[in-house]
Every structure is written in structure tokens, then in C-alpha cells.
Amino acid sequence: MKKDCRIGIIGATGAVGQEIIRLLVNRKFPCSEIKAYASSRSAGNVLKVDEWEGVVEETTPDVFDDLDIAIFSAGGDTSKALAPEAAKRNCVAIDNSSAFRMDETVPLVVPEINPEAVKEHQGIIANPNCSTAIALMGVYPLHLAFGLKRMFVSTYQAVSGSGVAAMKELENQSKALFSGEKAEASVYPHPIAFNLLPHVDSFLEDGYTREELKMLNEGRKIMNLPDLKVSCTCVRVPVFRAHSMSINAEFEKPVDLEIARNAIQSFSGSELFDNPSKNEYPTPLAYTEKEKCGVGRIRKDHALDNGLALWISGDQLWKGAALNAVQIAEIL
């Protein structure tokens, strides 16, 4: 895309929106202008992200006339209402919500895995769910080596996935506990400070959450593995911003630890961080504000014949959201 590309961030004032601006600036995205959009409530405010600053404008269908790319990070309802308006006006919508991910006419893209899918877009390109994107940074290179059949994923998800208000809630509840005050819960139904909630996104009839099904459905679509089996349990943990996952993965071929380690290390989206004897393994603090996800604790699985157990940490706001979207914009 030419240097005079005009890019807009829809939902620019949110946790992900601000990271998108930061990454566009830091990665020197070739555009003439970055524009910030949000709801009418924030319109007129000056938004500052590091050195960058701009006046927030209200998102209306007309704004897409002046944009080449719009990255949406303002929730599913805004995306459903406005991404088609962008597409209609020849502005490509990169959508961070779940609104279009399973739409057959919309490519769901992780640039390290299926960049070619970008070309098939009809105006909208979907960004995957944060936990799916991070899990695949560990699992996809292993799939290339051994052929993925099935995986069990237990997540340890940071509060940044619920936005700025949730990060503030974790902070306030933590402080309140030490000052003897009562910890108020408003973003989450129960306290999150020094607690765990096996509850991310809403519950479905069969007892799974929407978040848990995303790992299954999005994983199949992104890796083009329609028969992949995935069992997922999603848990919110009192961590500010990087997600982690414990994964048990079963493969078609016999696994080899050396090949597995090399596959991870040579994959562009991940790095191997796996020296237990030196207490080196990924942690969410160590992988906050890192572009690559960290993969460690790789070992032969005790309960699967061709299986590997592993642990991944990755920045939820970056690879889990903003970075993946910016990478898609870079392909465009």
C-alpha cells in the first residue's frame, strides 16, 4: 500500500486501540495519517499515546470515505454495524471483534500462519481471538512438524482482555485488600484480585463459554484443519496483560523434542524459552510488550502416545490483538 495510505482506529481510546496506535508508530507503518475514532462520548478529546497525539472523532459511516484501512476494536456491535459500511466505501476493515470471524466470506488471519488468506477479502478481514492467536504461536510450528490431531488447552488469561476498566478493577481490588477496604467487583461478577474465575465471555447451553469454543472453531479455520479436536477451559487470572496457556497436544507422527524445539525457535511468531535448570520458562511478566510469544516447558506428554505438553505466554494486547491487526494491515 502506498505511503499516503490513510488508516483509522475505531475504538482508539480502548486498551487495544491505544496499542494499535503505539505499534503503528513504532513499526513505522507507511501511512500519511493515523486517525482516532471512538463513540460520541469521547469525540473531541485529545488522545495521547507516547509521542503521538490526535483528536478523537466520532465514528460515523462517512468517516470511511477518507480512509483506506480501518482497524476495528470497539466491540462486536460496532463492528457489525460499521465494518460493512467501511467495506462499502472501499476502506478495508480489519476487525478485532468476533462478529465476522466464522463468516465464510471473511478471511480469519494470523499473518504467521495464513497470510495468503488476506488476498481473498471482500472488504472485511477478521483478527482472531486473543487466546487462539497466542495458542497457535506455540502449536502451529509443531503442527507443521508432526501434524496436529487434538489438543487440550487450559488458559490463564490476563484482565487486559476485558479492557482498561478491568485492569483498573484488578488494581483497585488489590489495593483495597491491603487497606482493609472491601473489594468492589463490577467488570467481573466476583473479585479477581488474588482469585481466579473459570469464566471468560458468556456461557452457552452445553456449559462451555464462547471463549472456549473460539479456540476450537477459529483454530480449525486458521490452520485449515476442519477435523481438529480441541477441548478448552478458559480462566481469568489476576495478571495485568499477558495471557498464558497450558497445552497438551497430540500429533499424527511420533514426536521428537529436538525437532519440536527447533520448530518453535525458527517460527517467526514465537521463541523458545525453555531452560528449566536455569529457571527459564515463559511468564506473563516476561512476555509483556514482547512481539513474540514465549514457549517453554516442552516435554513428552505422559498421557498421549504422540504428544507434547507445553506452556506459552504472550502479550494479549499485542499478539493477542493489536499486533496481529497491524501485521494484517502491513500485508495490505
Add this chain to the structure above:
Amino acid sequence: MKKDCRIGIIGATGAVGQEIIRLLVNRKFPCSEIKAYASSRSAGNVLKVDEWEGVVEETTPDVFDDLDIAIFSAGGDTSKALAPEAAKRNCVAIDNSSAFRMDETVPLVVPEINPEAVKEHQGIIANPNCSTAIALMGVYPLHLAFGLKRMFVSTYQAVSGSGVAAMKELENQSKALFSGEKAEASVYPHPIAFNLLPHVDSFLEDGYTREELKMLNEGRKIMNLPDLKVSCTCVRVPVFRAHSMSINAEFEKPVDLEIARNAIQSFSGSELFDNPSKNEYPTPLAYTEKEKCGVGRIRKDHALDNGLALWISGDQLWKGAALNAVQIAEIL
């Protein structure tokens, strides 16, 4: 055992030791005296646990001459050195460390599962590892219903498992973060506040930790299932005292959710807490200082034919340690 039974707590000043005293008092354990023992460093100090108080004495082999039961919770080295001394003096040692758990001559007992094994003791009875005991509170009733073949366990373990100093470290690091100070790490190799460490107990050659193998080896011994397959990943989380676990379990027989729920609810060590539509599921805060473990999020597993996914929270200091030991003493 007769009312004039004399019971001693070895390691009484520790996190588990104090909970043992609390539970003996609260459950009106039929004994004439509760005596507190620790290292020479604490000897002479007055220990207070709620209404109870006593002078701490140094643990020497001679003290067992005056005891009928000694509950050991002072680490593996103390147990190895002194539990045989107790046994020699006709004082039954209930050992909370891992020192004797896999010894074929020592019963490893979870009173809800294999109380009859207590009778076979030769002076020492082992208490299981905390995460094993809590996992089995959810899995064993399901095993009785469907026949357990294999399970994948990812743990979310509280810092109380590392003792009082770790609980203080979590508190201090959390406070330091908000006051802009640096978070010191001494119990753990990395900060635990707002972080996760996929590292519980020490690493073995094959990349697993000792803690992860305990789930396999102790689970097999307690449930008498020598062929059980268990893959376990143990993770320390910034929670003060209850452990939680995400489990995917595979069974011999087809599973039925109604039967599974009834099995959990009617089991003496657990209770069903599973109403997602009302945001009811176990959390570590809700299961702190509860004798029963909470089991919820029960659903058919997406990646196993006869499988169930579930989530358990249980008080690490109680069912995971002190309560189980006191229950063994009650059987004696």
C-alpha cells in the same frame, strides 16, 4: 483412640502446622493434649492459634515417647530423620511431606478414598500432596461412576503451598508494585505478584517437575489404578491459599452429565457448585477455609470420546494438607 490420646504437631509454627492445630480444636479431636514442636529456633516461643495456645518445644527423638500420634509438617528432611524415630517409639507418624508417600510399606491415605489403608500402617502413614488430594476430590467420584482411564490436569496453585514466607512475599510484592517500589523475589525465582510461574517443586531430567509426577504416582497409589495415565502441568498463581485445577478426564464407560453431577454431590469430600447461568462456579476465594472442595464447569469433553472437563477449587492448607492429616488421625 481413647480420649487421653496425646498428639504432637511437628512443624507447628508453619502455615500447615497452625491449620492442623486449628482443625484439631475446631473438630474437637478427642485428645488430652495438643503439643507444638518445631526447630530449636522457635523453641520456647508461645504459639497462639485462635483460642489455643502452647509453648513450642524442640523436636527431638525423645518427644515421641510421650505422644500417641505425631503429625509431621516440617519438610521432607525432618520427616525422613524423625518419623522412623516416632514409629520406633509406638507413636504413629502422619507425614505431610513427600518422604514416604511412594514407600510400598507406607499407606498413602485420602480418607474419602482409601480409609482402610490406614490399618496397614507400620508406624508411618503418608498424607498426599496438596494438588493430588484436591484433584481426586473431583475425579474419584467420577471414577466410581465411569472408570477413570486417563487425565490431563493443569493446576492453578496458591502460594500457601510454599508456606508463610511465600504468602508474605505475594503480599509484599503486590504492595510494592503500587507504591512504585521494586518487587523483591526470594521464595520464588521470579516475582509472583500479578504473574504466573509454571514451576512448582524442582525440575527433573525429563522436563517435568516433581509436583507434576506426584499427581501421576500418588493418584495411581491412592486410587489403586496402576495403569492410570496422567499428564500434569503445575503452575503457581498469585492466590493466597486455595488451589484450583482444570481437568480433562477420560473414562472407560460412556459419561452422563446427570450421573456425573450426582456422583460429585454425593461424595463426602466434594460439593457440586455448577450453575454457570448464575455465575456460580468454584473460585479459590470461595473455597478458602472450606472443608469440601468445590467442583463445577462440568461438561462433556470436546476432544475425548468418554470424557468430562471440570474445574475444582479446594483449600490447599485444609483438604490439601492439614484437614487430610487430621482426618487420618481421626480414623486412628
